[in-house]
Amino acid sequence: MDLDIxxxxxxxxxxxxxxELQETIVDAIHNGEEKMLPGLGVLMEVIWxxxxxxxxxxxxxxLEQGV
Structure with missing residues (x-):
C-alpha cells in the first residue's frame, strides 16, 4: 500500500x-504513541x-539544547 503521510x-x-492545532500537538506528545510521530514530523516540516x-x-x- 502506498500511503502519502x-x-x-x-x-x-x-x-x-x-x-485545534495546539490540542492535536499536545495530545500527540502526551499520548506518547509511536504512530503519532510521522504526523508531528509533517507539522515540523510545515513550520520549517x-x-x-x-x-x-x-x-x-x-533542539540542540533538548537532545
Whole structure:
C-alpha cells in the first residue's frame, strides 16, 4: 500500500484553528504513541518551510539544547 503521510496529515488538519492545532500537538506528545510521530514530523516540516532563517536558527538551538 502506498500511503502519502504528508498529504493525509495536511488533509486531516486543513482548516484547523490555532487552538485545534495546539490540542492535536499536545495530545500527540502526551499520548506518547509511536504512530503519532510521522504526523508531528509533517507539522515540523510545515513550520520549517514557513520560517525565516532567524526562526530556524532558534528552533535548531532549542533542539540542540533538548537532545
Amino acid at each position: 504528508r498529504r493525509a496529515v495536511l488533509h486531516n488538519l486543513h482548516g484547523n484553528k490555532k487552538n 518551510n514557513k520560517s525565516d532563517p532567524a526562526f530556524r536558527d532558534q528552533m535548531l538551538t532549542r
